[in-house]
Amino acid sequence: MTSGNLTTAEQAVLDEIEEKDVDFLRLQFTDILGTVKNVSVPARQAEKAFTEGIYFDGSSIEGFVRIQESDMRLKPDPETFAVLPWRTNDESAAARMICDVIDTSTGEPFEGDPRYVLKRALDRAKEMGYTVNAAPEPEFFLFEEDEEGRATTTTNDAGGYFDLAPKDLASDVRRDIIYGLEDMGFEVEASHHEVAEGQHEINFTYDDALSTADNVATFRTVVRAIAAEHGLHATFMPKPIARINGSGMHTHVSLFTEDGENAFHDGDDEFDLSEEAHAFLAGVLEHAPAITAVANPTVNSYKRLVPGYEAPVYVAWSDRNRSALIRKPAARVPAASRIELRSPDPSCNPYLALAAIIQAGLDGIERGLDAPDPVRENIYEFDEAKREEYGIDTLPANLGDAVDALDEDELVQQALGEHVYEKFVQAKRHEFSEYIVEVSEWELDRYLETF
Template sequence: MTSENLSGEAERVLDEIEEKGVDFLRLQFTDILGTVKNVSVPSDQAEKAFTEGIYFDGSSINGFVRIQESDMRLEPDPDTFAILPWRDGPEVTSARLICDVHDTSTDAPFEGDPRRVLKNAVDRANEMGYTVNTGPEPEFFLFEEDEDGNATVEYSDKGGYFDLAPKDLAQDVRGDIIYGLEDMGFDVEASHHEVAQSQHEIDFKYDDILSTADNVATFRSVVRAIAAQHDLHATFMPKPIPRINGSGMHTHLSLFTEDGENAFHDDDDEFNLSETAKQFLAGILDHAPAITAVANPTVNSYKRLIPGYEAPVYIAWSDVNRSALVRKPAARTPAASRIELRSPDPSCNPYLAFAAMIHAGLDGIERGLDCPDPVRENIYEFDEAKREEYGIETLPSNLGEAVDELEGDEVIQDALGPHVSEKFVEAKRQEFQEYLVEVSDWELDRYLEKF
């Protein structure tokens, strides 16, 4: 292959690499658990990356392939090119390109690539005449590092929800993170201190769901890198501190038609939700237990999903309170009509979680599911009898139960595809079993001297 095979977008990237004096390219992708991986190549290999791809050992990546079928190829997406807002050395400028993974044995997109899983879901929506937009709200903690640079759980500030300095000592860090994100093309809409000490949220503008998944992966990398420059450790662990609020990633979803109209909006409806929106919402509720395995994929995720700490566990929807799993936020314009799924947390693989949401919602549309009535009371205050009266079920209480739900839900398994579904379940079963055989400090403190 020669430079004649370059697309116009790729040529634009090559020009920018030269103009900006980029020294290295980080070719980025994710494994099935959502960990960002990258291969760094000198910038003079950029043309080769676009025309031939960059080969790597897929057997070394969690959930990819076996040792006897290890050769895989990265194909960079030129639309994802961005200069990294920090230097890898005093005079070293690096840039990032997100890649699609290809199977060299078939020369086809690798179905175990989480980005391919989401693209398949997007294709399904497109075939039904929809574009999916989403806007996530990822939360995170900023903790102190010890003298050796290791992570601790020592608070870096004493602020609370929407606090200002002097309590919110991390304003400068958040400012640097925002500048870095904007340098990489993010449209940051808001940032603030969250409820817990040292907890923060930075919201960026909604976009098509593939771009948003790319942005979530980038967001986590940028937050960690810039926090480290301030000698702080940023963590997206859902519940790093017991008995305080955990970190979520509330996710706003909407469908747009081919003519650019919001398919979720209806002026004549009490909640300004169309029948399509209600069917989509019903699909999300119907598949919520299985979605939980993907959107809340760690043992620790279920330390957040308990009543009393503002995390939703009840499978219901509402337009006025945040105790339900799905909320219909207020919208000033028809284009802003959307639903908000409040259970996901920022430890999830965004590509897989978003794919599960798409398939669940589209299944609701295809089956014409009836949407239940909204619950306008505080479900946290309901006793079990009242929840049964309202027909409100709960999300799985631990990772093992969530994986059981995933294995029993063909729609969400189809969303992931056979390869990812098998590897994901295998990894999560192992994680849960490892957790079950461990003995915690809480158990030692409670039982060691008592019995």
């Protein structure tokens, strides 16, 4: 396969398709809510996908466009080509490429494409002289399926934090997931059993923020597919089981200068953080309530964000403990200086969450904000009076409060863009309004026979 109209990267994809006998391509993108979508085409359409794009009906995608303006075009990013490990057999293979969404009426990037929202944030960082690196720590649960293949909340092990087999019965599943991720180009840093039974974490190494968001979307797909091969259901629901720890996605962020230096590092600072790092951190703290709507976007997210289950609910930072919203992890080398935002959960749209975090931090740098002093005590043990003494606010208590905070934060609204902001808020207000009129089993058990 050759064409004079292709870039070197695009031609390399065509060559790999032929070499690896790829039959089908999944052209992947996400909707505003972060659900991975794909248009599957025969691999012979790859060159056309690069030169002309692949058209689809945008009106069928959550939050994209109205029926009268439905034509959208997918523009594949050749740098994201990867063969799908669970679809490979002796004869053929399937592969995926992540796409940018193009508005066919203008020929410009579609403003409702979450990947474009993140690209805008990275463009702003570039204008300020920075590139952005990020590294997530996504957690998930593995549950058994019932006789009909539906998900249950029965875990297949009794392991705890860092446990080994035989308690950690899912170690083989994690191994296969890691092999699959590595086959797709991931650099896996570590994996382990998490605190709760059936809960796991796989960390991949830091990368530029766009690649990281792409990786999170791919990660969720790979984990689910390989878990299903083992007869298990993988879920990234933040709190699938009451009264135990939920699943988070702690997110590490750092800025680098154009000459490759870590802009967050200053060896003369008490915390090894530069002025830019302190200002970035202050920006994230200031906009934390609005960021929460994006980084914790489901009703269920707020069942995780409660005191007592290792989830951060207090708007503060620390260099020593994990009870604060932002932690400054220890760094062995200057290049590793970073901040860790501990509130996001794996149900979020990674493109929108990273865009909101980055834009908030850059706002802190542009305005020269001063970070408050770190809190080195365990905030979980503070009473309300002591939190007030320290000036520590709490994150929104539920999705409705978080969306209200987003409605009051112009910076995060601008980070999302008018289209995404309006569609996101519309969807989330509808979700919350549906939730508050439901009657739970807990309420029935508590009140039905009492009153």
